[in-house]
Amino acid sequence: MSLAVCPGSFDPITLGHVDVVRRAREMFDEVVVAVAHNPAKRYLFDAETRVELAGAALADVDGVRVELVPGLLARFCADVGAAAIVKGLRGAADFDNEQAMALMNRHLVGIETVFIMGDPTLGHIASSMVKDVASHGGDIEDLVPPAVAAALHRALSPSADPAGDGR
Numbered sequence: 001m002s003l004a005v006c007p008g009s010f011d012p013i014t015l016g017h018v019d020v021v022r023r024a025r026e027m028f029d030e031v032v033v034a035v036a037h038n039p040a041k042r043y044l045f046d047a048e049t050r051v052e053l054a055g056a057a058l059a060d061v062d063g064v065r066v067e068l069v070p071g072l073l074a075r076f077c078a079d080v081g082a083a084a085i086v087k088g089l090r091g092a093a094d095f096d097n098e099q100a101m102a103l104m105n106r107h108l109v110g111i112e113t114v115f116i117m118g119d120p121t122l123g124h125i126a127s128s129m130v131k132d133v134a135s136h137g138g139d140i141e142d143l144v145p146p147a148v149a150a151a152l153h154r155a156l157s158p159s160a161d162p163a164g165d166g167r
């Protein structure tokens with residue numbers, strides 16, 4: 001039984017992430033979507049909500065489960081018996097970010113990272129941009145799964161923050 005971990009912040013999960021997880025599942029018997037903490041980011045959704053939204057987005061995919069990473073991703077991968085980490089790359093900027101993490105995770109527990117090229121039709125989708133579009137009242141229905149769109153509208157629609165100052 002081969003198991004892969006697809007890690008990320010998933011703040012929130014997008015259709016680009018869902019595509020990568022589905023394709024990882026075609027290569028591995030089981031996929032654990034690992035919702036982890038990136039100290040460089042300020043999150044819109046708390047960790048439990050990010051897990052919940054990812055779970056809803058992937059509920060129809062057999063052999064995929066979503067878990068919270070309590071600390072170091074490498075240790076989590078070792079604990080769940082992962083054969084590899086799988087990440088999607090939209091382009092060179094993604095690679096630059098991922099290379100150091102892949103090498104560090106291999107250094108820590110010997111785990112390899114497998115990169116798959118993101119579907120070019122989804123290459124414009126990034127969680128940060130989706131949040132920006134939603135916060136200005138733009139259409140996000142074809143960028144994220146339905147439950148995520150609803151959660152973003154609740155959290156970010158201009159009417160939820162009429163002054164636009166986050167208060």
Ligand code: PNS
Nearest residue numbers: 007008009036037038071072073101104
């Ligand atoms: O979606 P992101 O924010 O690019 O994902 C980065 C993430 C969360 C996977 C990374 O920051 C991570 O693995 N965090 C968990 C803590 C950890 O293991 N840090 C060392 C990474 S080499």
